[in-house]
Amino acid sequence: MKKETFSLMIGIAVPLVFVLIVIISSLLPSLLVKPQHDFVFSVNNDGYYGVCFENEFAIVDGRLSSVPNTVKCRQGATMQANPPLYYYSVEADTVKKISLADVADTAFVAGPSSPDGYTVTFEYGNYSFGIFGGGGGTEGYFIGNQKGKKRLEGISAITRYNSDIQVVGWVQ
Numbered sequence: 001m002k003k004e005t006f007s008l009m010i011g012i013a014v015p016l017v018f019v020l021i022v023i024i025s026s027l028l029p030s031l032l033v034k035p036q037h038d039f040v041f042s043v044n045n046d047g048y049y050g051v052c053f054e055n056e057f058a059i060v061d062g063r064l065s066s067v068p069n070t071v072k073c074r075q076g077a078t079m080q081a082n083p084p085l086y087y088y089s090v091e092a093d094t095v096k097k098i099s100l101a102d103v104a105d106t107a108f109v110a111g112p113s114s115p116d117g118y119t120v121t122f123e124y125g126n127y128s129f130g131i132f133g134g135g136g137g138t139e140g141y142f143i144g145n146q147k148g149k150k151r152l153e154g155i156s157a158i159t160r161y162n163s164d165i166q167v168v169g170w171v172q
Contacts, residue, residue, distance in 0.1 A: 108169030
């Protein structure tokens, strides 16, 4: 093999290996995220956008309940009974709107973290196009632990622009 051919092969192989390392290191953390507990969340906007809820959801004695809202609403806000309630299935990676009656027989655990240590967080976008660990348009909700995180697509679509979510409880 000639020296020029060897140099050309090295010149092509090194950048390809570097690209593969970057791809693997960016995908690996999301592949390690395997939560075991579904969760229920509500969409709250505490009256800022003209709607305020008389009640909110909470876990009482292991069951999902509607309790009086403790947030003060701004004057002139439209009052509604309960905020929208959603069920997130971690296995199917889907979100569906539910009612309180749909989960009446389900046991829940309250808390910011699931029994297996996962939390749901909102992260603001990083528009650096993948440079230095960022990714284009990464704003949204994520579920994660110390090993990594995974974007929750359905939740980000529901809450776009005017709402925030509150994880009410984790299915036992």
